[in-house]
Amino acid sequence: MAVALYELGIALTALAIAGSVVFRYGLSVIPAYILVGVLVGPNFPSSVGDLSPVALGALGDVSLTLVSDSELVAGLAELGIVLLLFFLGLEFSISQLFGDSRRIAAIGVIDLLVNFGVGLAIGVAFGFSAVETLFVAGIVYISSSAVITKSIIDEGWVANAESGPILGTLVFEDIFIAVYLAVLSAVALGGGSLEEAALSVGTAFAFLGALLAAAWYGSGLVERLFATDSDELFFLRVLGVTTLIAGVALAMGVSEAVAAFFVGTAFSGTDHTERIEHVIAPARDLFAAVFFFSIGLTTDVTLLSEVALLLAVAVVATTASKLLSGTLSGRVYDLDPRRSLRVGLGMVPRGEFSLILATLAASAGASTGTLGEVVPAFAVGYVLIMSIVGTLLIQNASAIERVRERTVGG
């Protein structure tokens, strides 16, 4: 246990340092956390010498395998996934969805057809199997709520017209990914035959249906159950119930992430929302950081050279596809060409959900073969690039807009 605690200390300190560095430059923390995991994890680079082409003598032999991929880290990372999705459900805005359903449906469908379509095409072109292709398509389709939301606040776009289609698309994507995770985990974990897959999809939907009904009709009960003056007890109750339901779901072969999402929606209609934001958000941030770290920990970056071409194609094609779908979505909202382009730029960052899909792929593929090794490695490389590229595109939007005006005018 002493070793585990010492490793956890190294992990958290390294995360704090990396987070502080990128925070100063206004970049996204997600790629930084992943890279920290890559650096101190058991895979390459395993010593200082691996990082440097120069012979460093004795310094080159200093070990960089500081943190092992332990049950402890994996458990905390799992809590990170659960809390990320719980908050997604909590902040899920039914009123916004129904208030503007026609436009959100329109832009959501555009976003889905264009980007998911490009993902399917990439999967087929690179000779992936059906299930692997579905994973690849999901990974490149889903934008990062966390990175995008932070970036548009930092840039002040949140107060402009372009925030409507950007956030609307995210709302649609969030629903889609909840359903998609449920289906995909049932198919991927359900094993081979069509019959088994159908059965596990049925189980998943029965479980989630029950959960949804409980969320819908039980909000009065939730209200009373969690009414306490003590923040400590409140925190424990919410975290306990959420983790327990997610755990039960996983044991039944249902995506724990989706279960957590539905638990979050059960809270979203109650008066507890604001308190959860205050009391539980710090825990979400901590465990989510450990989740990104653990992704880096389990990634073998030497595999990235194998998927270099796939990565290059995916980065170029799916940056272009988000620019296209975003621009079209901007037109749906009657925005001018400049703002429509911003919607496209704003949708480029990919992040936490692509990684959750990667985690699912790794567990479904038992960490071997194409599904278990190549798809997750691709996802990690892809998210590293897209979260950085996407953030930079948003930060440099005005320069890009000027280029557009010079080339097409107006």
Add this chain to the structure above:
Amino acid sequence: MTVYETDVPGVGKKFELEIGGGERIVVLIHHDGKREVYRRPDEDADSEKLFSVAGKQARQLGSIIEGAFFQPVETDEVQVPLGDAFIEWLDLAPDSELVGLTLSEADLRQETGVSVLAVQRESETFPNPGPDFSLAAGDVLVTLGTRGDQEALEEMLGEDGGSNA
């Protein structure tokens, strides 16, 4: 006057207020209580962030804008709103033209429009001073009048009239 309210998932709530001429004020209320205020000059312009405030300051600012801000009594300047008029405590500086004059000689009502409700001298208070009450340096005049009236009087009271700062 329309206020547009939208949920910003993961952030909080956004309010947009039209303030005429296509200009809008945008207020973003974060879940953690931080408020960011933006101004959008017209529909096509980008919003400029004006400032962000949190918690207590946000509520103070709000009540100031609402005209409902209550400040605890400070001895050097107290204002009690009475429609357009308010009550002010003004110091009579030694170099003022009014020192030594009686109230009827000073004729403040005619000159500035304010009424003198009381005069405080040292620890004594003279409520409703009569026309032959004579003013001395260091007196504190308790006056009622509109902002313009009060300002006119402050000028007659000389150096640093109106505050002990």
